Amino acid sequence: MRMLLIHSDYLEYEVKDKALKNPEPISEEQRKGRLDEVLAVFMSVEKIDETNPDEVVEKAVEEIKSVAEQVKAERIFVYPFAHLSSELAKPDVALKVLQRIEERLREEGFEVKRAPFGYYKAFRLSCKGHPLAELSRTIVPSGEAVS
């Protein structure tokens, strides 16, 4: 799992076209979304994560929680982003992992939105620019080497 974390004044997206033959079914309301004062987390779920998705979910939640507490963000935007890795997990595994991360962050008390999976989307982001505003993390199941 590769994550790019951007502490932002806002992130807003608009769904454009399908990027997968069978993208995640979405409601009309989910075609656009916005959060203000948000920690945007762009995530590529990787092949290696398929060996232990549950562990990767927990490690990702811990990392996101730690950064959110450091930058004092109470809102998280989970953003599926297939451009941070050349060894992507299959879409059905990736979607489940991202849905579970969304659920777990809500359980931890954050306000959470997740951008729709399997689409091309236009988005606008306003990075705050402070020293911790742009971070990346790589997470792998235990016992696996980071490539």
Ligand SMILES: NCC(=O)N[C@H]1[C@@H](O)[C@H](n2cnc3c(N)ncnc32)O[C@@H]1CO
């Ligand atoms: N920017 C637009 C986009 O990335 N669209 C991606 C993601 O929404 C999603 N997707 C597919 N596989 C993955 C994966 N392994 N991890 C994360 N997202 C994935 O499917 C789209 C096409 O790859």
